[in-house]
Structure formats: structure tokens, C-alpha cells
Amino acid sequence: MGEDADQARKSIGARRNPDSADAILDAAEAVLVEAGYSGFSIEAVARRARAGKPTIYRWWPSKAALLFDVYQRLKRVDNPDTGNLEDDLVGFLKNLFSHWHETSSGSVFRSLIAEAQSDATVAAVLVEYTKGRHAHTAQMIERAKARGEVAADVDSTLVADLVASFAWTHLLTNRLDEDEATLRRAVGYVLKGIAADDAGSVNAAAVRRRRRRVIGRTTK
Incomplete structure (x- = not known):
């Protein structure tokens, strides 16, 4: 198991x-x-x-x-090992969403989460399950660290929490039919962040590259 x-x-x-x-x-x-x-x-x-x-x-x-x-x-969701963390996480979410959607496990887990809100016994079991599940997911982050994709000081379990939060939100709101582009965009936000760079825009680097190309053409 x-x-x-x-x-x-x-x-x-x-x-x-x-x-x-x-x-x-x-x-x-x-x-x-x-x-x-x-x-x-x-x-x-x-x-x-x-x-x-x-x-x-x-x-x-x-x-x-x-x-x-x-x-x-019932759960049959493997953690992909593609050699690329973004592909691993996107593949994991696709597998998980399909499993929840196509089997009874999604409704079971949704019910257990709901019952945990009013039953301390269920909540305690959910906490223990979540610790194990997130540690399992964090293995993908650790593999990426070993490949040099992720900084050594990143908390792998916290990243797994962020991925799980996205998955649980979609389970609880019955949005398990997201397309791959949306999953990839969400994973990209987790891996690359959403903060603007020093120039004040997430697109500033691209703007600077275009400006350099224009300047290069005008000086020839």
C-alpha cells in the first residue's frame, strides 16, 4: 500500500x-x-x-x-520520474485528477475531508495520512534537488503542501477536468514564483531583450 x-x-x-x-x-x-x-x-x-x-x-x-x-x-497514482520536475508534477496532477474523477476514490476522499471538519478522530487520521502522502510527493522535489533543478535549501514538504492544496481545492470544488495547460501554468507558478523582477514586471526581461535587439539593429 x-x-x-x-x-x-x-x-x-x-x-x-x-x-x-x-x-x-x-x-x-x-x-x-x-x-x-x-x-x-x-x-x-x-x-x-x-x-x-x-x-x-x-x-x-x-x-x-x-x-x-x-x-x-483504491488509489493507483504513481509519481512520474521524467528527469524534469515540471513534467513530473504536471504528470502527477494529471494522474491524480483522472483517478479521483474516474473512480469512487474521489468521492470517498472528499467525504473524509468534509467529516474531518466536525470529527476529531477523522481529523487526526487525515493529518497522519497527509504527512505520509506529502512526504511521498516530496520525493519528486528531492530528486530535482539531486539533479540541480531546485535549490538545496528548499523545503520539499512545503512545496508538496502547495501542490496538494491546488489538488484538494479542485477535488472539493469538483473541478477535476482541468486541461494540461492549466495544470502546467499552476505548476509553473509554484516552481518559478509570481513576483515581479527588479524592473517591476514579470515581462521586463523579455522587454529588455527586445530593446537590445532594436538597439542592435539601429546601430548597424
Whole structure:
């Protein structure tokens, strides 16, 4: 399930029996597909898996913890390694948006984020999941550092937070159909910044280049 799933499970109790855990996760996924988030419950999962509720709660202390594992199990989003950070981040966002849009994982994650606003248990699980997920995304930044694309003192996790903020905003506002040009522009803002240069304009350098070309022609 990946490093981020392991991070999200730090608070989970006794070691699981792999076969029983898989059966419970299979049942949880089936209940989610059939009943949706609003109809999802530990009781329904226990019936479906023919497992005792105490067993489920021993391995997953809350409905949210179980749902996060189901979400992570559904998630199939790789971090590209193209040799260029901009392409890596654009590819990652394209993969993520497509996955959220084309599977039930987007609605699951959106519901978990919403529930975290009023349920401290869900919020705590979300925080742990986010730490692991952002550390995973930050690997792309670290690879770019090793290639010399990114300054050594850049906080990779903070950059991952900025990318995740863009993704979460689009998930929560149901805008997962952005085209590649928009994704590339957003990534460009993160990587290059939006501040004007010393001449007072982000286009000043281009203006200066044009002026030099004009001056060069007039002096010939």
C-alpha cells in the first residue's frame, strides 16, 4: 500500500492477520460501492466479511481509519520520474485528477475531508495520512534537488503542501477536468514564483531583450 499508508496506520493497534484483513478490506470496498459513503458502517462491513466487530475495531480504531485504508487501496497514482520536475508534477496532477474523477476514490476522499471538519478522530487520521502522502510527493522535489533543478535549501514538504492544496481545492470544488495547460501554468507558478523582477514586471526581461535587439539593429 506504500509508505503513506504505513504512516496513516501508526495509531492502529494489534498486528493484523493478512488474510482476514484482506477479507475485511474487500468487504469494506464492496459496501462502499453498493451503499456509498452515507451507507458505510462497521456493522455492514462485519456482516459482509463475516467478521466480528471487535476484530475490525482492534485493527481499525474507527470508521475513518478503515475508510482511509480502503481509499489507499483504491488509489493507483504513481509519481512520474521524467528527469524534469515540471513534467513530473504536471504528470502527477494529471494522474491524480483522472483517478479521483474516474473512480469512487474521489468521492470517498472528499467525504473524509468534509467529516474531518466536525470529527476529531477523522481529523487526526487525515493529518497522519497527509504527512505520509506529502512526504511521498516530496520525493519528486528531492530528486530535482539531486539533479540541480531546485535549490538545496528548499523545503520539499512545503512545496508538496502547495501542490496538494491546488489538488484538494479542485477535488472539493469538483473541478477535476482541468486541461494540461492549466495544470502546467499552476505548476509553473509554484516552481518559478509570481513576483515581479527588479524592473517591476514579470515581462521586463523579455522587454529588455527586445530593446537590445532594436538597439542592435539601429546601430548597424
